[in-house]
Amino acid sequence: MKTLVWVEHDNSAVKDATLAAVTAASQLGEVHLLVVGSGCSAVAQAAAQIAGVGKVHVADDAAYANALAENVAPLVAELMGHHDAFVAAATTTAKNIAPRVAALLDVMQVSEILSVEGPKTFTRPIYAGNAIATVESSDAKLVITVRGTAFAKAASTGGSGAVEAVSGAGASGLSTFVGSEIAKSERPELTSAKIIVSGGRALKDAETFQQVIFPLADKLNAGVGASRAAVDAGYVPNDYQVGQTGKIVAPEVYVAIGISGAIQHLAGMKDSKTIIAINKDEDAPIFQVADIGLVADLFTAVPELTGKL
Template sequence: MTALVIAEHDNSAIKGATLNTVTAALACAGEVHVLVAGHNAAAAAQAAAQIAGVAKVIHADSAELADALAENVAAQVLALAANYSHLLFAATAAGKNVAPRVAAKLDVAQVSEITKVISADTFERPIYAGNAIATVQSLDATKVLTVRSTGFDAAVATGGSAAVETVAAAAGAGQSRFLGREVTKNDRPELTAAKIVVSGGRALGSKEQFDAVMEPLADKLGAALGASRAAVDAGYAPNDLQVGQTGKIVAPQLYVAVGISGAIQHLAGMKDSKVIVAINK
């Protein structure tokens, strides 16, 4: 059996969630390939070739793949799918956008947000906001999986020597076109990859108090800044800082929760943190 990991990248470097997905793929199959679909993405393909455990990198280069439109990336994956027993995506916004399209076209059942590989066809995934763990067996010939990065250690990013194979890019779906992207610029670490995360809740009382307490704390600790859903809904913090079931899933070495009640919705997003410090209001 051979697994294909669909890499997330910016056409120059591989994103961290891909490394966790490679680890999951190695537990599923004896051989792991990585697809780098992009435009002028040779540097990203070379970076993928350095990942420990990767046997081959497939590089598809086309202007239609430059901005990772889900329809076009899905078409590229489908062009290769017949060669693989497992197709793995990181359970990120990008992965969740592409994987269901691939599963639907293949007429198979997607297994979402796996946190453990029991065997090649059996996986664990959290349900009920993480309060229960379901064991799921897939009988489909091709397994389409999204991987929760907090459930798997990151593969070593260097030391590998995989061959890079260039393939013809699949024709774009022609159903959408890229118009623009608004990117939030942040000097702090990325929330889902940070080793330290500090999050504020509604008990801080106002956006001004949230900024006055949380931003200096994050800067002092070199931490990523997060927020509870209640704080986001109250306008204290932007939506991209939300930690929880409907926000981002984090598992840092240290998680500091300031004025957060500990609702199930929030716990689902940070309960795998190694050390949790709770500061009440």
């Protein structure tokens, strides 16, 4: 079986989520990568170094500069004539492309797989991760998105894939790129951070959130996350949100402060290696998944903890 893996990049480096997708794809068969962009030759060369990669297809065209799904999906569908499966990490961009590819191929998409059980058999979460379903596809071609936290990252060096230029129809005329506002932070990005400090609605307001959470995160060189309740209340922007409708993370250490532990939030962080919870409610659901729990007033405990680091 030949798999085609979508490479997500910033035109200079391959993103970590792609490395997890490569691991998943390698369990299906021969791994080919697809690098799409404008002036992306450096990314293609970096992708060719990923362990286990046999070939890198490169579509370098101005029409693909911003990875517009309406332009990329037809290219992927065309390349699927020579591949058995299209695999992509379950990121915002890939979630926009993969369903369009599935529609063009007239197949069902298998979303956010957690494991590969056979050539066409996979496990995936349902009911906000409270149950794991085993699913088997009967389609001739597979379109799969991968939950990055469920697979180890492939080594970024050690490979020697051949680089091959490909071309597609280019701009479809269905959409145009107008602009983007990308949040910038000196702290680690949530999906790649080894330590994450998250705050919940108990932090009262945006100013208090910053006063309590940010100093601790700075001491730990950690990413900053938040529950949906905190985001909806306006404490922090929505790119901080961790959970089923936010970002799925699995850091080495996840510190949940003033977060009750609703199932939607747990779905986004319960795969963390070590979970530390601070909450004054001893019956909060977060303590059921926490490795270390502290029943205390966060406004006293967190500043004390920060001061001792």
